[in-house]
Amino acid sequence: xxxxxxxxxYSSRESGGSSGDATSASIVRRMAEGDESALGLLYDQWIQxxxxxxxxxxxxxxxxxxxxxxxxxxxxxxxxxYDVSRGTVRTWLLTIxxxxxxxxxxxxxxxxxxxxxxxxxxxxxxxxxxxxxGRERRDLVLSALNELPPDQRRALELAYxxxxxxxEIAETLGEPLGTIKTRMRLGMMKLRxxxxxxxxxxxxxxx
Amino acid sequence: MSxxxxxxxxxxxxxxxxxxxxxxxxxxxxxxxxxxxxxxxAELAASEAAVAEMGRLAPTAQINRGRSAxxxxxxxxxxxxxxxxxxxxxxxxxxGAMSGGAGEGxxxxxxxxxxxxxxxxxxxxxxxxxxxxxxxxxxxFRSAKDRGKERIPTTSGAIAGxxxxxxxxxxxxxxxxxxxxYRVIQQRNxxxxxxxxxxxxxxxxxxxxxxxVAKDQMISSLTGPDMRVVNLVNYRSQDPLARMFWxxxxxxxxxxxxxxxxxKAGRTYQVWLIASNAPAPISAxxxxxxxxxxAIVRATYAMDPGALERVAVSEEPDGGMPAPTGPIxxxxx
Numbered sequence: 106x107x108x109x110x111x112x113x114x115y116s117s118r119e120s121g122g123s124s125g126d127a128t129s130a131s132i133v134r135r136m137a138e139g140d141e142s143a144l145g146l147l148y149d150q151w152i153q154x155x156x157x158x159x160x161x162x163x164x165x166x167x168x169x170x171x172x173x174x175x176x177x178x179x180x181x182x183x184x185x186x187y188d189v190s191r192g193t194v195r196t197w198l199l200t201i202x203x204x205x206x207x208x209x210x211x212x213x214x215x216x217x218x219x220x221x222x223x224x225x226x227x228x229x230x231x232x233x234x235x236x237x238x239g240r241e242r243r244d245l246v247l248s249a250l251n252e253l254p255p256d257q258r259r260a261l262e263l264a265y266x267x268x269x270x271x272x273e274i275a276e277t278l279g280e281p282l283g284t285i286k287t288r289m290r291l292g293m294m295k296l297r298x299x300x301x302x303x304x305x306x307x308x309x310x311x312x
Numbered sequence: 313m314s315x316x317x318x319x320x321x322x323x324x325x326x327x328x329x330x331x332x333x334x335x336x337x338x339x340x341x342x343x344x345x346x347x348x349x350x351x352x353x354a355e356l357a358a359s360e361a362a363v364a365e366m367g368r369l370a371p372t373a374q375i376n377r378g379r380s381a382x383x384x385x386x387x388x389x390x391x392x393x394x395x396x397x398x399x400x401x402x403x404x405x406x407x408g409a410m411s412g413g414a415g416e417g418x419x420x421x422x423x424x425x426x427x428x429x430x431x432x433x434x435x436x437x438x439x440x441x442x443x444x445x446x447x448x449x450x451x452x453f454r455s456a457k458d459r460g461k462e463r464i465p466t467t468s469g470a471i472a473g474x475x476x477x478x479x480x481x482x483x484x485x486x487x488x489x490x491x492x493x494y495r496v497i498q499q500r501n502x503x504x505x506x507x508x509x510x511x512x513x514x515x516x517x518x519x520x521x522x523x524x525v526a527k528d529q530m531i532s533s534l535t536g537p538d539m540r541v542v543n544l545v546n547y548r549s550q551d552p553l554a555r556m557f558w559x560x561x562x563x564x565x566x567x568x569x570x571x572x573x574x575x576k577a578g579r580t581y582q583v584w585l586i587a588s589n590a591p592a593p594i595s596a597x598x599x600x601x602x603x604x605x606x607a608i609v610r611a612t613y614a615m616d617p618g619a620l621e622r623v624a625v626s627e628e629p630d631g632g633m634p635a636p637t638g639p640i641x642x643x644x645x
Contacts, residue, residue, distance in 0.1 A: 139395045141388050141391035141392050141395060142388075144387055144388060144391050145384060145387075145388055148383075148384050148387060149384075152375060152380060152384075153372065153373075153374070153375070154367065156373055156374075156375040156380075157367075157370045157371065157372050157373040158367045158370045160370075160373045160375075161370035161371065161373070162370075166375075166376070169375075170375065170376075170379055170380075170383060173375070173383060174383045174386065174387065177383075177387050178387060178390060181387070181390075181391050181394075182394075191353075191357045192357050192360060192361050192364075193361070193364075195364060196360055196361045196364035199364040199367045200360055200363070200364060203332065203363075203367070204332060207332050239368070239372075242365075242368055243368040243369060246365050246366060246368045246369060247369060250366070250369075261327075261331065261366070264328075264331040264332070264333040265331055265363065265366050266369075268332070269333065270332075270333045270334070270335065271328055271333045271334065271335075272335070274333070286325060286328065289325075289327045289328055289331065289333065290325060290326075290327045290328070292327070293326070293327030293330070293331075293359055293362060294327070296362050296366075297358055297359065297361075297362045300362055300365055
């Protein structure tokens with residue numbers, strides 16, 4: 106069992122640091138004012154994490170590119186409704202991206218009548234495209250997940266990486282729906298505790 | 313599960329919502345509850361943040377640069393078009409408000425147009441608070457002069473005022489249409505440039521592919537068993553200034569030279585093959601190096617594989633000579 110992660114302060118980086126997100130927040134404000142060049146900046150800043158997440162979920166580069174476009178287009182359309190006090194731009198953007206990817210994943214699963222049963226998350230320790238800060242943050246998340254009881258972790262991963270609903274997870278694992286709901290809620294609560302400062306409200310505060 | 317473990321959990325399943333794992337009905341109910349309960353909304357936001365952090369476990373993937381540039385370009389074009397559409401919509405709304413006559417002025421003052429960006433349809437997996445519609449945007453500013461015209465209309469005054477506003481609306485509509493047309497033409501021209509750039513790029517790609525095939529053929533021949541390589545040096549340096557490849561199977565000769573000085577004016581370099589079974593050097597062609605001193609010379613000449621003794625390059629008068637007359641610049645065996 107790994108020790109719980111120590112709270113850490115991160116430098117200002119576009120990849121998730123607080124100042125970086127403050128910059129992103131100002132970019133989103135410009136988008137809300139109709140400045141399309143800001144959309145280009147947002148795209149340049151966040152394309153890699155957005156694409157990485159979407160392609161991991163969909164396992165299809167063509168579909169992932171479609172979802173990337175949908176994600177940033179939706180960000181442009183909804184820039185005015187972005188609430189900086191509620192979460193970082195990274196959270197906002199990845200939430201949109203994941204939602205769009207899940208929509209496709211579920212259509213695909215229904216069409217093929219297939220329900221994946223594993224949540225295989227391959228972590229490349231040497232990921233050459235990840236900077237030091239990105240690696241540290243990834244390791245913290247991985248450590249936090251590893252500390253969860255296996256059944257709780259599995260419930261979270263099946264929902265996150267396979268896009269399964271709670272009912273589908275219950276069916277897949279042969280467990281009652283109530284059990285899955287409880288595992289997921291407990292797992293999420295512990296995950297939030299373990300991630301600690303990573304989940305702080307971004308710089309710029311509740312403006 | 314102990315009671316302690318359940319401490320801190322609300323009755324609402326924010327984890328399932330943040331993970332997009334609830335049914336549509338459950339999600340709708342939670343959204344409504346969160347909209348009315350800041351504490352619940354904060355919990356949902358925290359769960360969404362934790363879920364976003366899980367995204368860090370996805371291996372870093374690089375999107376194809378060319379296609380990424382295409383996506384970016386399309387997004388900016390769509391954004392510019394939507395912005396222009398909004399501008400026209402605002403102008404049209406202004407013209408519409410004005411065309412209602414002076415008596416409509418007070419109403420127009422407080423009217424509003426639809427949100428600048430309408431929220432798109434929300435899927436069952438969409439986040440809760442981020443789907444709140446954008447605030448509506450007030451009607452564009454009206455000058456004090458315009459506001460001064462707001463009076464209770466008489467019948468004749470209303471008619472005259474209506475005509476004035478209709479005329480103004482028509483002018484504004486023309487301006488709006490003209491401006492929009494101008495922008496569309498600009499966008500069209502920009503697209504044409506992109507298409508043209510794409511064509512040029514495509515032609516370059518075809519040329520590069522051809523060059524690659526040629527290089528592949530060259531590599532294939534250079535590494536074949538029938539290839540003989542001759543390094544040519546000058547008397548001052550033993551570093552090769554040229555390398556000659558002789559494919560004894562096809563009798564094809566290729567010489568690559570580099571760092572050669574330019575020959576004097578009116579003169580050229582000439583390649584000679586000296587063979588034991590030939591009474592005199594055999595000319596293999598003339599050449600002048602590029603500005604950077606490099607040169608490529610190709611020739612085909614059948615020769616007994618064992619007969620080649622030496623390769624030399626001399627400086628000769630333009631057009632070449634039947635036999636070497638000038639100084640030997642480089643040579644090798």
